[in-house]
Amino acid sequence: MKALHQFVDNNVHPLFKEGSKLEKYWPVYDGFYTFLFTPGHPADGKAHIRDGVDLKRTMNTVITALIPTLLFGMWNVGYHHFNAIGIDAIFFEQFLFGAIKVIPMVMVSYGVGLGIEFLFCVIKGHQIEEGYLVSGMLIPLIMPVDLPLWMLALSVAFAVIIGKEVFGGTGMNIFNPALLARAFAFFAYPTYMSGDKVWINTTGTEGMMAVDGFSGATALGDYATTGVSQYSALDAFIGIIPGSVGETSVIAIMLGAGLLLFTGIASWRIMLSAVVGGVVMGLIFNAVAPFALSAEQEAFMAVPFWQQLVMGGFAFGVVYMATDPVSGSQTDTGKYVYGFLIGFLSIMIRVFNPAYPEGVMLAILFMNTMAPLVDHYVIQANIKKREQRLALKTATA
């Protein structure tokens, strides 16, 4: 490793230095360099001690936290595929099939996203920022497995350019880029993002079709349209239900959540209050279920509140998307409000609007817009409180 480091420093570094031929591509080189080695940038401000956890290390931790969902998602894709076409397959076959389906999605997501990011950095001449590393992993995990790759690429391009670069790059975005990619795909190609055909790959290897009585709808889709589902809450908890690649298994998500909370990268305030928000809305629905407008809606409302939490993308959204430090609330009190409303609105949207069974995506995007407002009021309230205290002090003095 040391030899490699020295080789790069002595032979590659001069190629990209200021005044050399490839000067223009310095951001690209610098991006790779700091990804591999601890950067040697000196501190240029007044602070002389830096935390070892820079943006790249933070992003790496989040990606590590995503690995359980990615691996489980691969297996789940294969499991449902072989189930649907009625073939017994061993674990390894299932996993391999899923990997063949999912890895191209990850590659397209990273290729397109990083390509655009590098291009902007070279044009604008600023350092490459690592924000996309996590988004690039999140995006394939929240898409259905059968989404054509060019649609995925277009969604990624939209999210990176319109969602991030126009606002000034990493750390400036209003919306969570990964969710923006999903929202784009959802509104642009609704037939490939919802319904009961897209969640399970049913293309048999020898032209075999799906077995009789097969339904590819997700648990949430079932509830939204008919009010019952073939999948139990335990299935949803373990994750053996159809759905977007990485969102199904609550166990895998909890593993990731544990790492994020342990390292302190994700905010426990947001996660906790989002779950509380979901529970509250679930309880409200349970209470008012008899007053529902239709039988299906009544059945959906009557779904126990704890089951609402394990279905669909709720857990995934709350753990990995709502806790995005850039687009979420910054103040501690604000985080409680922000998280609570995400949970609350997610369940509300999914029950009240069967056309959008995935409420968590819209809830988080909506709260992204509202986060600065929440922060504003929290700060104003604090100022007022302190002013009152000051007035009290001066009055008694």
Added chain:
Amino acid sequence: MADVLEKKEEAKDLLVDKQPKEPLFSKKNRKLLNDPLNDNNPITVQVLGICSALAITVKLYPALVMSISVLFVMAAGNVIVSLMRNFIPNRIRIIVQLVVVASLVALVDQVLKAFVYDVSKELSVFVGLIITNCIIMGRLEAFALGNTVWKSFLDGIGNAFGYAWILLAVAFFRELLGSGTLFGFQIIPDAWYLANGGFYSNNGFMLLPPMALITVGIIIWVQRARNTKLIEE
């Protein structure tokens, strides 16, 4: 002595009736026509009239009809208000302008209903809403009230074209990417569609208003990248 003479000359120049007659398409007048197309575009620079730009740009044909309607209302409105500019009492000028525009819009509405009924139905309330189009009121208020008839006419035409080309550009992309057609003619071959075994699918998002806003935003982006005059400090 020489100073005094020069000053007299200057004073002479300032007298309006002594000014040489301006040619119809003098440099200044051409500027009235050209400026709104790019440097001072009503939609992308002044950001007016966005509402209709979002609402009726799903297809090219309605956008074209809308552009022609606005062109007529704007040119005629500017001319009429400019003709009356010396008689309009200052305090009720907005009402007078509204009456002029409203009558013109009523006229346009009737013509559309008579000759292109289906488009008029598609445009529905947006024809009536031309009355409140900020571009028209803005030009009447800012230009026609203080300028001669010919200049006001050119200004009206120029701004209407500035409005029209943005509208048509947005509608072009929205119809092509959202429906795969242009003016209703199929552009993307049928065999390309996923339903027919191809690889392509229309982008449904393009049919929704948010995408019109984003398309306008991208046009503004491109325009500012090419025209550095527009970039604020």
